[in-house]
Amino acid sequence: MAKTSSWTAADLPDLTGRTAVVTGASSGLGITTTAALARAGARVVLAVRNIDRGRTAAASITGARGPLEVRELDVADLSSICRFAETWQGDLDLLINNAGVMALPESATADGFETQFATNHLGPFALTNLLLPHITDRVVTLSSNAHRIPASTRINFDNPNLTGEYNPNRAYSQSKLAVLLFTLELQSRLTAVGSPVRALAAHPGWSQTNLTSGVTSPVRRGIINAINAVIGQDSTAGALPTLYAAVEDLPGGSYVGPDGSGERTGGPTLVGRSEAASDPESAHRLWALSEKMTGIGFPQRLRTAAGS
Template identity: 65%
Template sequence: MTTERSKWNVTDIPDQSGRTAVVTGANSGLGIATVEALAGAGAHVVLAVRDVKRGEAAAAGVHGSVEVRRLDLADLASVREFAAGWRGGLDLLVNNAGVMNVPESSTKDGFEMQFGTNHLGHFALTNLLLPHITDRVVTVSSGMHKTPGSPRIHFDNLNLTGEYAPVTAYSQSKLANLLFTLELQRRLAESGSSVRALAAHPGYAATNLQSHDASALRRAFMWAGNRFMAQDSKAGALPTLYAAVQDLPGASYVGPDGLGEMRGAPTLVGRSAAASDPATARRLWTVSEELTGVTFSQSSALTGA
């Protein structure tokens, strides 16, 4: 049996024939690498993307069963439209899309862009799709959830109005991803559902996220890091894939096994104390329901129950 410390790779993915997956942010980077691996193993994969033309161009290079559907996580109306259009079962939802260290801006609904896209958009999407989900939800977080400066959820100012800093906003959103996973798993277990919520992080992977950094200095540093230090997107997608197909407990967190969890084979990894606090996770869930208007009660008819 494959152990968590083995050099696990895409050839270890079990046959995915007959399974359906949705991958958000799937037209480049970690997203398209995840799509390629799942489709290559036999799954039907839906690329949920903001730019359909770019999504179709990406899908054209994938060997396997894929389709493209529009989803803008920075617009709750788009999230609702995507979920309302879903028919039938959904084995796997991969909440992969994200923005990183962008200049201060807002989503269509007025939320800080990184918190609104990375957390609230996926929060709403997951809960709206949950009646269809039969196996698991995998949400992509980051090692940045615990560095620098002990990230926290700024409940008194979630939009960071008047105190915005790109790295602070990104770290908050990635911490929110882990707290969301923790509370989602608690609610699923409490409801008697067999659906599992898991999280993963890619380590230091070379993707196009870094090219949108608000700081020219950080962009230059990340360019050098991407060129000389980072693993490629296919290696960066392995923790997500491991969480998506391995038999792991709910609320598991997967990352690379190398030094500092920067690169390496996927394994179970630890999270910060802030990301492990059930009281904060419940509070964030309540606030997220209020902000999005989407509640877990809407998902009470759980297919996986």
């Protein structure tokens, strides 16, 4: 049986010979996740926007038993995603879609998408589908408890960029809801074709990271950081749900988060999701919308459980 609240990075199995890609790996939860996997013996590719920062992050990791490699990837830019995927060779055991942004002022990416929806959902959607022919084990994508806030949060299918009705928090909640619906539909498609690959999601609870750096209001950022200092957990604890989802024998479609009150802190365990995040019809509809927006869809050929 999988462990729950007592589980730590020390419980990671030997990952020697396995390869992982971690997006947004130069800071916060990304570098913490990368370090834990490398110390367990995995070869880890740090997929980062800034190569120099990525190299600095890799050099700061101590005790790594597996090799570290830095590659350029901007998950908010479809051309960067395509370049990364086109140059990938060989098997990829684990893809961790960690990169994310939170509560940004309204802005658009080079592809014309609202930045939070692009970074937190469309980018991972495109990257995952392009890399799926190489993936052998699982995909873990980071969501957030914010997918529940407000309780009325739904995907705005008619206006996913929230043009004319943008609110930073609403956009963030929509993007994290999209992650859970993406995971739900991805697992459904993998199961349908007999693939052994599993799709899972995780959230770090209230974790002390640099995610608030995109919040432009100094007052609001200060309030959030003060709350973090009082009730948040550090990035070592915040990365545990991701690591747990990455290695434990969990069903596809699982969602992992902290087991403490309000899922803010604590050890990793299976957690629930909102009703909106559990709706297969919405998941299917979001997939179709994401394909239309990115021009990227589920690959035609995947390895199956029989190895073909």
